[in-house]
Amino acid sequence: MTTAAKNQQKNTERKQVLQRTNLWTIVVDVLLSVGKTLAGIMFHSQALIVDGIHSFSDLVTDIFVVWITKLSHAEPDEDHPYGHARFETVGTVVFGLFLITVAFGFAYQGIIALFKAGTLTIPTWPALVVAVIAVLAKEGLYRYSKKIGEKYKSKLLLANAWHHRSDVFSTVVVIIGIAGAMSGVIWLDAFAALIVALMIAWVGGKLIWENVSELVDTSPFAGDMNKLRRIISKVDGVEGVHEIRSRKMGPHTLLDAHIQVPSYVSVSEGHQIGDWVSYALHKRFDDISEVIVHIDPEDDLETEKSELLPLRNQVIEDLKLHWKNLSHRSEIKDIVLHYLQGKIHVDVMLSIAVLNNSSEEEIEKEFNLNCEHLNWLGTLRIMYVSEETSQKLELPVNLD
Numbered sequence: 594m595t596t597a598a599k600n601q602q603k604n605t606e607r608k609q610v611l612q613r614t615n616l617w618t619i620v621v622d623v624l625l626s627v628g629k630t631l632a633g634i635m636f637h638s639q640a641l642i643v644d645g646i647h648s649f650s651d652l653v654t655d656i657f658v659v660w661i662t663k664l665s666h667a668e669p670d671e672d673h674p675y676g677h678a679r680f681e682t683v684g685t686v687v688f689g690l691f692l693i694t695v696a697f698g699f700a701y702q703g704i705i706a707l708f709k710a711g712t713l714t715i716p717t718w719p720a721l722v723v724a725v726i727a728v729l730a731k732e733g734l735y736r737y738s739k740k741i742g743e744k745y746k747s748k749l750l751l752a753n754a755w756h757h758r759s760d761v762f763s764t765v766v767v768i769i770g771i772a773g774a775m776s777g778v779i780w781l782d783a784f785a786a787l788i789v790a791l792m793i794a795w796v797g798g799k800l801i802w803e804n805v806s807e808l809v810d811t812s813p814f815a816g817d818m819n820k821l822r823r824i825i826s827k828v829d830g831v832e833g834v835h836e837i838r839s840r841k842m843g844p845h846t847l848l849d850a851h852i853q854v855p856s857y858v859s860v861s862e863g864h865q866i867g868d869w870v871s872y873a874l875h876k877r878f879d880d881i882s883e884v885i886v887h888i889d890p891e892d893d894l895e896t897e898k899s900e901l902l903p904l905r906n907q908v909i910e911d912l913k914l915h916w917k918n919l920s921h922r923s924e925i926k927d928i929v930l931h932y933l934q935g936k937i938h939v940d941v942m943l944s945i946a947v948l949n950n951s952s953e954e955e956i957e958k959e960f961n962l963n964c965e966h967l968n969w970l971g972t973l974r975i976m977y978v979s980e981e982t983s984q985k986l987e988l989p990v991n992l993d
Contacts (some may be wrong), residue, residue, distance in 0.1 A: 600633050607745045614741045614750065618757075621734055625727050636720035681749045685804045688752035692797030695759055700791075724768045733759045745925055746880060755796045810840040814848075821850070824873050830854055830866040833892055842882075849873065849885035856890040856933055863888040891933055898902060902937055902969050903929060912939075921947050921956060926978060936971030945977040 647737060735757035742750035814821055818837055825834045833853035840847055852870055854863045867886035874884050903911070908930060916922060927942040948956075957975050964970055 605952045607747075610741060610745060611747055611750055614738060615753075618734055618738065621730055625730060629723060629727055632720055632723035636723075679808065681747065681843075682804045682807050685748045685752045686801055686808070688749065688756065688798040689800035689804070692752075692756060692759060692800065693794050695763075696794035696797060697792070721768060721772065724764055726875065728761055728764045728768065731757050731764065733763060748800070752800050755800070759796070807841040812839045813841050813846055814839045815833065821848075821874070824877055825850060825852060825870050828866065828869045828873055830858070830862070831870065833889075835892060836887075845882035846878065846880045847883045847885075847889065848881055851889050851893070853889045853892050857931060858890075863890075869972060890931070902932055902935075908939075908969075910967075911967055915967065916960070919959060921951070921959065931971075933971065937969050938971040939973045940976055942976050942978050945979055946975065 735754050738750055738754035738757060741747070742754055752865050814837075819836050822834045824835075825831055832855060834850060835853070836851040838849050850870070852867065854866050858866075867888050870886050871884040874881055909928070912928075921943065924944045924947045925941060926944055929940040929942070931938040931940070943956070953975070960975060961973055964973060
């Protein structure tokens with residue numbers, strides 16, 4: 594199975610598991626919102642009624658998570674050629690903002706309750722039982738969502754898990770408030786709300802910071818480049834590594850690297866070396882979904898940048914002018930160009946039969962005659978191929 598097929602299979606599995614987790618969350622939140630609101634009304638707990646209404650608001654965020662999860666797993670299209678994974682990142686930032694808003698809400702409620710402690714209605718003990726059940730249910734959702742989120746590297750699901758944990762804290766505040774009211778210590782409700790608000794705000798701020806860092810393409814390997822270089826350098830044929838760049842796209846890591854290979858290897862060999870580099874990185878890091886390897890015949894960071902050199906057709910035209918009186922034109926079987934150190938190095942393949950009438954020195958002198966006027970020319974090498982090999986080669990451009 595190809596790397597692309599494996600990534601597609603993982604993406605499909607991930608989407609199904611995340612959506613199933615989100616549906617379970619919706620079911621539990623529906624039951625809790627209805628249960629807490631009714632229990633608050635029946636057993637005279639204003640705090641439980643407010644917490645039940647808060648759970649109704651959770652349904653909105655649950656639906657938001659389902660929508661973002663579906664959107665982030667959509668196939669790449671013309672507008673989003675790298676896929677839609679960053680919608681999950683944006684959704685997580687929105688979730689972080691929501692958690693901070695919830696934190697301020699808790700703090701505000703705590704302060705208001707502190708000033709109105711004497712006017713609160715004292716609830717009965719069944720309200721306390723319902724609140725404890727709600728805490729256990731939300732804690733279960735938190736642990737389940739956190740486990741799935743970590744396994745499938747879903748920051749959005751992890752954010753929703755912390756939302757469940759914030760609900761646990763809020764309901765604990767309710768329990769403290771109910772117990773405090775029943776025992777006469779009303780101020781415990783307000784104090785607990787302020788502590789919980791700070792904890793939730795910290796989690797929300799952390800989520801925003803981490804995901805905004807992804808949106809501005811902060812490298813996930815910022816402090817670990819040497820490890821990447823060591824892995825790449827161990828691949829046979831790699832002579833150097835430079836310009837390694839990486840970024841996150843939701844749960845995926847995209848990486849590109851420039852590698853230096855021997856200057857005179859074929860295009861296909863250089864490409865194969867690049868494929869092995871990609872394989873080595875995929876094998877070492879599961880979250881790397883795409884590797885782009887740029888093949889360099891030399892270290893282009895050290896080589897002085899020069900003007901663009903002419904391409905093949907122009908090179909052949911220039912050579913035709915200089916070789917118009919060449920006696921061995923018809924014996925040329927191939928011309929290979931090497932762009933190195935700001936020059937074009939030319940390999941001329943001749944049939945070995947030319948040596949029957951001329952020496953190597955004479956042939957080399959004839960081909961180099963007047964070539965010093967070609968300012969793009971580096972070196973010119975004459976190579977000889979057997980009759981069998983020369984029959985398989987074709988002249989790239991007719992010099993006649």
